Amino acid sequence: MRYQFKFRPYQRKFLRSLTTNHGKWDTREGIILRLTDESGKVGWGEIAPISWFGSETLEQALDFCRQLPEEITDEIIFSIPDELPACQFGFESACEMGSVGDEGDNFITPNSSLLIPNSLFYSALLPAGEAALNQWETLWKQGYRTFKWKIGVYAIANELEIFESLIQTLPAFTKLRLDANGGLSYEEANLWLRTCDNLKANPEVPIEIEFIEQPLPVEQFQQMLELSTSYETAIALDESVATLGQLAACHQQGWRGIFVIKPGIVGSPSRLRKFCHQHQIDTVFSSVFETAIARLAALQLAAELSRNKRAIGFGIDHFFEQEETWFQSLWNDL
Numbered sequence: 094m095r096y097q098f099k100f101r102p103y104q105r106k107f108l109r110s111l112t113t114n115h116g117k118w119d120t121r122e123g124i125i126l127r128l129t130d131e132s133g134k135v136g137w138g139e140i141a142p143i144s145w146f147g148s149e150t151l152e153q154a155l156d157f158c159r160q161l162p163e164e165i166t167d168e169i170i171f172s173i174p175d176e177l178p179a180c181q182f183g184f185e186s187a188c189e190m191g192s193v194g195d196e197g198d199n200f201i202t203p204n205s206s207l208l209i210p211n212s213l214f215y216s217a218l219l220p221a222g223e224a225a226l227n228q229w230e231t232l233w234k235q236g237y238r239t240f241k242w243k244i245g246v247y248a249i250a251n252e253l254e255i256f257e258s259l260i261q262t263l264p265a266f267t268k269l270r271l272d273a274n275g276g277l278s279y280e281e282a283n284l285w286l287r288t289c290d291n292l293k294a295n296p297e298v299p300i301e302i303e304f305i306e307q308p309l310p311v312e313q314f315q316q317m318l319e320l321s322t323s324y325e326t327a328i329a330l331d332e333s334v335a336t337l338g339q340l341a342a343c344h345q346q347g348w349r350g351i352f353v354i355k356p357g358i359v360g361s362p363s364r365l366r367k368f369c370h371q372h373q374i375d376t377v378f379s380s381v382f383e384t385a386i387a388r389l390a391a392l393q394l395a396a397e398l399s400r401n402k403r404a405i406g407f408g409i410d411h412f413f414e415q416e417e418t419w420f421q422s423l424w425n426d427l
């Protein structure tokens with residue numbers, strides 16, 4: 094198949110910025126691409142890299158798009174190098190979108206949110222630090238029952254204290270995920286895991302700590318493997334499995350805990366499908382704060398591949414205003 098190829102870089106400010114152990118992030122930058130096949134079918138794709146997380150940089154993605162001809166083929170798309178995982182995702186999902194649309198109405202824009210599978214349930218992000226204590230209630234009222242709180246942002250003594258208050262105020266049966274973004278030391282990771290194990294053993298605490306996400310830096314895989322067998326509290330790898338190659342390597346080295354999959358940067362959707370069908374891994378699908386184009390493709394993959402046990406990390410809170418009008422203006426002034 095041959096496609097006419099066009100692309101446009103974009104910048105969008107988040108409704109709320111994200112604070113992690115890497116600092117503050119408040120603008121999403123990426124690329125929207127459009128593939129038109131010979132029959133006139135249109136597929137939209139989005140490249141939304143996060144280089145601090147292990148994908149290519151926006152600049153590398155732009156360079157790749159700029160050197161492509163105006164007409165491209167499946168061959169080009171399916172041979173995008175593994176060093177450009179967000180590009181693999183953007184181009185492949187654009188192809189897939191073009192091939193599933195029915196006649197006439199295949200112009201899929203962000204208002205196609207009706208297509209988002211509602212059988213999935215969502216986890217919402219709480220702000221880091223003390224702000225979490227004032228935020229969970231609003232999210233609870235919106236229907237969220239699984240929350241994620243960033244740790245490793247402030248001093249551990251301070252965070253443990255806030256954690257204690259959070260546990261005491263959250264309603265029964267809430268699930269809580271703790272995401273350190275690789276920011277803990279080995280001793281701190283042990284302290285968090287011990288604290289969570291103690292809560293688990295306490296029948297008076299009706300909150301479930303679902304897992305601790307990426308406690309240690311990517312380089313410390315063996316230590317995380319050891320921690321995962323030393324405590325009852327589960328560990329989820331995130332940064333360590335940012336791309337398919339890393340995911341396969343961690344699985345091959347014996348990781349049988351949870352794998353966070355961020356479809357937007359993990360790489361080729363077709364190869365992700367193959368891997369998930371071959372290995373019955375425990376997955377949590379999660380957003381990279383992409384806009385509606387990549388979100389739709391990512392949610393469809395999540396619906397297809399997650400075994401529907403764990404909430405997906407696509408809470409809408411950090412997203413953008415007026416996506417539809419933004420999208421139309423991005424494309425119309427081309």
Ligand SMILES: O=C(O)CCC(=O)c1ccccc1C(=O)O
Pocket residue numbers: 143146216217218241272274331378379380381382405406407408
């Ligand atoms: O996974 C989620 O629940 C929400 C998404 C999220 O936390 C995230 C979003 C962008 C970049 C990194 C991360 C992360 O999980 O560390």
Ligand SMILES: [Mg+2]
Pocket residue numbers: 272274306307331332353
């Ligand atoms: Mg994470």
